[in-house]
Amino acid sequence: MTGLCVLAAASAFVAGDRLYTAVVCPSLCFSFAILLCWGLGPAIVAQSIAVFVVATKLKHTMGQAALVAGEYAVALGAAYLVIVIGDPDPFHKTATAERLGDAVTIAGSALAWLLAYNLMVWIAARLRLGPARSRRVTESLPYQTLFKASLLLLSPVLAVAAHINEAFVLLIFVPLYAVQRMARLSAERARVARVDPLTGLANRRALQRRFTDMVATREGPHIALLMLDLDRFKHVNDALGHEVGDRLLVSVAQRLQREEPVDGVIGRLGGDEFAILATNLHDVTQAELIAGRLLAALAEPLRLDGLPIDITGSVGIAVYPQHGEDFATLMRHADLAMYEAKRRGDTAAVYDPASGHTSPQQLGLLTDFRQALETKREQVTLHYQPQVSLTTGEPIGVEALLRWRHPGRGPVPTAELLQVAEHTAVMQLLTTRVIDEVVQQVAQWRADGLNLRASLNVSARDLHGGEIVDQLARRLALHGVPPELIQVEITESALMSDASRAHATVERLAALGVGVALDDFGTGYSSLQHLRKLPLTEIKIDQSFVGGMARNSDDAAIVRSTVELARALGLRAVAEGVENEYTRQMLAGTGCTLAQGFLVARPMPGDMIPAWLARQAPPLPPTHPTPAAVLVDHGVNRGLDGVARMETP
Template structure:
C-alpha cells in the first residue's frame, strides 16, 4: 500500500473503530435500560412531587453547563447528575435514565452537539446509572428508596455506587476520545481525571445527602440544594480558571512554558501513535525566537516601552501562525512557536521566514518607530528530539547558532551542538585526564604533545616546531584534535588544558636546551586564555623555573580570537610581548582582522592558512592570495610561515615568492618529542639550488 493510500486508510479505520464503539455503547445501554424504561408508564403516575421537582431542576440546571477552557470536550460540569443519581437511589433506574436523557437533550441543544453525540451521551449516562444500580442491588441497598434513615452501610453502598458510575462514564469517554483523536491511552485517561473526579465526585456524593435529607422531609427544601450545587459549580470554574491562568503569560496572554510543555508532549504522543499505526511520516517543529537588541530598548526607553513592544510582537505572531499552532512566551524577549503537521524542515523554515518578514516592519510606540529583528532556531520532531527538553535544547542551540552566524533562521544541526551527551561525557573524561591526581590512571587516558618541524625555506634549517595536543582516550582511541578543542573551548576546562600544554612545552624546551637543541616552540591559545592576565603570570613563572629564554616560546592566536575582543586581547599579548614571548597570528586570511589591528599588535609572525597553501599550485587565486599575504607581512616586518606544505612544487612556489618558513607533511608529520629527536638526527636539508 503506497503512502497516499495509507493516508486515507488510517483515518478511515479510526473512524470505523470509533463509530463501532459508539454503536456498542448504545446497544448495551438499550439492553440495560429496556426493562426499566418499559415500566415507566406504570411508575410515573405514582412518583411523588419530590421526583418532579428534582427532574425539573435537573433539566433547568443543565441549560447552562460549565465547560472549562483548554480541556477535552467531555470535561464539563453537568449539575443534573446530582439529581439523577439521587433519583436512582430513591426511585430506581428507569426514572433516573429518563430525567438524565431529558437533561442531555437540553444541554446538547445549548452546546450545539450533533444528534449522534447526544445519543452517545445518553447511552453513557444510562450505562453509568446501570452500573450504579447493579452495585446497589448487589449490596441490597434499600434505605434511600424506602425513605428510612440511612446508616453507615447505606452510605458506603451509595459511595461504591457513585464510584461505579464514575468509572463507567469516564472510561467510556476516554475510549471514545482515544478512538476519535488517537494518542496514548494513559495520557488520554489522565488528561481530565483530576478535574472530573473532583467536580463529578462532589455532585454524585451530594445525591445521598439530597435524597436522605430534604427530599425525605419536605419538597420545599429540595431547591435549597441549588446552593451547594452552585458552590460546586463555582469551585470547578475557579479551579479551572486558576489552572488556565497558570498556563498563560501574564503580560502577553500567550501560552507559557508549562502550557508549551503540555502541548509538545501531546503532539509527541499523537505523532508516535500515528507512526505506530503506519501513518505517513509527519513532523512537528519547535521554533525558538529571541529578539535582537531588546535590552537596548529597555535601557534606553524604559521597561514600560519594552513591555509594549513584547505585546506588539506577540500580537503579530498570533496573527501570523495557523489555527493549530501554539505561540508561547518563555520569558524576557524569548518566544516559542509549536507548529504541527509538517512534511519537512522546509515548511518550518518557510514559517520562520514569514515571522522574520513580519517582525521587520517597524513598531510605532509613542510615535517612535522601533526596528524589531530576531534570530530563530528550529528543531524538528522526531529528527532532533522526541521530548520537550531535547527539542528545546536543540532549538536553543540552533537559535544561538543563528546569532553567531548573524543569520536569521537556522535549523538545528548536530555539528553545531557543542553540548551533546557524547561531548559532555567527553568533557568529563578530559577534565579527569587533566586532574593531576587522576592523570596517571588508565581511565583518564593519555594527554601528550606532538611536534611538527618548521623549516626555513631558503636554508632548509629546522628553526622551530609547532606544539600540537594529542589525547588518547581509553575507549575512543585518539580523539580528533578539532573535536577536542570544540569540547574544551566552551568551558573552564580550556584554561586547564592551556595550563597543561604550556607546562609540558616549556619543560620540553628545557630538555632540548640541555641536550644542545635550540628550537622555538609555537603553542596555540584560545580566546579564553587571552581574556585575563593569568596566562602571563603562568608563562613568566614557568620560563623562570626552567630557565628557558622567552624568545624560545611563541603563542599563536587566531583572527577570530583577536576580533572577538580586541581591547582585552591586546592588553594580554602586550604583556606577553614585554616578557619577550613571540606572538603569531594563526590562519591569516580566513578572518576579518583589520589593518589597524595588525599595525597595533606586537606580532612577530603570521601564518598563512593551509586552505590557501594547499591550492596555490593549481589555483591562480590561491597563489595570488599567498603572494599578497607574504608581501603585506614583509611590508610590516613580519615573518611568514606557510602551513600545509605537502609537495615539492608547493615548496618551490613558496620559495619563489619569498616565504620565510614552511611546515607540512612534505617535511614531516607531527611526532612525539622522543621521535622528533631521532628525526632531527636523520634530517638532511633540501638543496635550495636543486
C-alpha cells in the same frame, strides 16, 4: 434544587490546553442529589438543562451537548439501578444498621455512575476518533474522576441537608467551592506538565505523547519532525534584555501557530528552539514545504519597543520511519540536520545518514572523545611543531597540535574530530585541557632555560563565551608564565560567526598581554577590517597557498601580497606547510617572518623539544630567491620536477 444545578452550570470552565481539555462543572452535585430525593426522571431533566447551559457558555455545538447529555443520562441510569436494588430511604429509617446499608448503597450508586460515565466517554471517543486518537479525549479522565467523585459524595450530604432544612443547602457552597478549586489546581498542574509556560505551546513531553498518537493513527506513510532554531537570538537578549527576548519568543510562537499543519502540533523545546510535528505526509518534499511556510511566517520584521527586529531561522527535518522509529532518535537527527543547515548557510536541511558528521559512527566518536578527555587522559596528547625565523633559522616558537589515539580506530584526524565537536560542550572541555597543558609545558621549558612562545588554537565557541580569558589569566598566574610567551590562534570563520562578541574577547586577550594570530588567512570569508580593528600580532598563511607556490603563480602572488600586507601593518607573517628547501627560499625572498612545516620539524611531544633544539645547526644565513624562483614568481616557470611534498597526516 434544579435552579441551583443550572446556576452551578453557569460557573463551568475549561481546564487544560489545546491538546487535552476538560470541562469542570459542579452541577453534578445537585443533579445526583435530585436523583436521591426525587428519582431518575427529574435528575436527567435537571442535568440535561445544565449541560446545554454549559454548551452555550463555552460555544459548543448542540450536537456535542446532546452527546454529553446522553452520557450523563446513561450514568444516572446506572446509579439509579443500584439505588433501586438497595432500596434506600435515608429520610425515614431510624435503625443504625439500615442507615449504614443506605450509605453503602449510595456509595455503590456513585461508583456505578463513575464507571458508566467513563465507559461512555471512552466508547464515544473511540467511535469518533479511533483507538489511538481517543487517548487525547480520555487523557483527562483521571482528573475528572477525582473531581466528579467528590461531587457525588457531597450529594448525599446535600440531600439530607435539603430534607431537614432548605437553608442548610447554602452551606454546601463552601465545600463545593473547595472541590472546584481543587479540580482547577489539579488541571492546571496537568496543563503545566504539558505546556510551555511562556508561549503556551506544547512542551517536549506533550510533543512526545502526540508523536505516539500520530504513529498509531497516521494515514499517510510519513510523519515529519521539524526543528526550528532562531538565528542570533542571543543578540536580542544581550542588546535589549531578556524581557524583550521573551516577548520576541511569544510573537514567534503566535506566527508559527498560524502555519500549524493540519493534525500537527507546534511546541517549544526551550530557549529559541521550536519543534513541529506533521503527519499524513506522502514524501519529504511536503515536509520541506511546511518548513518553507514556517520560515516565511517569520520573514516580516517584528517591532518591539519601536525597533524593527528581523527574524530568521534554520530548520532541520527528520522523517518517520526512515530517519528513526522513536521520538528521541527523530529529535536527535532533526537537531543534527538543523546544525547542518546552519553550517551550509541554508534555511532548511533534511537529515542525511550518509553525511559524515551526522553519522552514528561520528556521534559515537564524539562520545568516546569526551570520555577520553574526562577519564582516559593518556589517549589525548599535544604535540608541538617548531616555527623558525626565515632569515636566521633560529627557533622562535611552537604551535600546539592535538593528537588522539582511539583505542579501536587508532589515530583520529584532528579535522574529523573538530568537525563533530565544534558545536558541542566537548569543545569547552578540550580548550580547558589545552590551556592547562600548554601553559604548564611553557613553564617547564622555562625551568629548563628555554623561552619559547607557544601558540594554541581556540574555536568560535571559545571566543563567544569569553571564559578563555579568565582561564588563561589564572593559569599564567599559577605557573608564573609571562603572557607574551602564549599566543592564541583564531580563524576568520570564528570571527565571522559572531563578530561583536569575538572582537570583545580578542580585545581582552590583548589586554592580558597574550598574542593573537589570525590563522588560515585567506581560506575563509576574509575581511580586511579584522586586520584594521583587531589587536593582532601575527598572520598565518595557509599551507594550501604556501604548498602551491612552486607550481602556481597565483599562489605565489597571494603569499607575496599577504606578506607585504602583514609587514605594512607591523605584523609577523608565518608560512604554514613549508615542506621543501625551494619553497623556503621563495618565502625568504618575499620577506616572510617565520616558517613552519615538515622541512623545519615534524610535530613532537613537549619533552622532545629541548633535545631537538640541541641538535639544531647554527642559524642559517639570509637567503634570496634563486633565478628559478624568480621565474616561478613571475609566472614563467609553470612547474618544477623533483620537488618533493610530504602530505600532512
